[in-house]
Amino acid sequence: MGRYTGPVERLSRREGVDLELKGARRLAGKGALERRGALPPGQHGGGRRVKTSVYAQQLREKQRAKRYYGVREKQFRRLLNEAAKRNAENTVTGERLLQLLEQRVDNVVVRLGFAATRAQARQFVSHGHVLVNGVRHTIASARLKPGDVVTIKDGAPIKPLAQEATELVAIVPAWLEADHDGLSGRVLRLPTRQEIQVPITEHLIVELAGRS
Template sequence: MARYTGPKTKISRIYGEPILGNGKWLTKNSNPPGQHGATRKRKTLGEYALQLREKQKAKYTYGLLERQFRKTFEEASRIKGVTGENLIKLLEARLDNTVFRLGLAASRPEARQLVAHKHITVNGDVMNVPSYSCKPGDIISYKNKSAVNTSITSKTRGKNPKFSWVDWNETELKGTFITYPERESVPENIKEQLIVELYSK
């Protein structure tokens, strides 16, 4: 299973932003990680370093390892349109990310666990593959047994209204992946063009 299991705050301090969820510790210590983090200045990065940094940031944000991320990029490059925007659309369409956007989990790792433990169904069928790519019109919901488990449903926060590409029905506990999001609607601070430039070398 492709996932990062190391210290989350360390990664957030590298990038200076809470890319792995809760960023409460950044207000206390936003220095780079390491023994000399407080005294070390953030040096100006070269072109390649900036491109690699953006790719790593995207991988950490969406919880992918290199091979999976590369396959997603190759798929994005085959789709008609702007490759960078297609990449973000495919990452947002992942089932674990969609469950997170619907508000069924507080973080992507938590959403990934819900999917992997077979608590989520897609169009009525149990789906335990976090990388499943949702299609417009897909219905995402809890499995019947999971829907009555309060330890699972109590974590439901409700959908953020700014995520217009998904919809959540609170009474029926069902969500819909309406369409692929436009890039300007996705709040993640990722410069996808740098990733395209990196893989184009």
């Protein structure tokens, strides 16, 4: 199945939380979630809610995480398997999964404030406007490590958009260092769970994986 190309605000309404799929519109309080509330889209969205099973809640949490980070099923399953194999490092599987997702290039570009959404960040990367350690980078799913430097390429046509995006950022996470004037940033270390502010209950995802 390909990437979802429909109205992204429907996804936030479906999940009942802000998936940060819109930029300035969301921050201005004009998103569909604020206007219509946390009701599923469609003519029956406001009907009586049916109590969901534990399995349904776990599956919903997995869908929420995939949509938040813009990751497809195969990629997500691969990351979850890798997270499960790293328990030797005394890191909870769910926390490690979120760390792996946060290390993606497209996510770091957003966290640094150089793009308003992850979709926009992926476009910046895939079009070759982002440099990693001074080298042109086109793989949005690639994983960054502590010490890596991310820069918007000099002369890139998206620089005005990146500068505009920096004005929407309230705070850059402590595990990153950003120079908004120079459109450059550095990964200082891996994030802790407390620093990953996402509307995701990761232990439900791990429990779902344990069923298979």
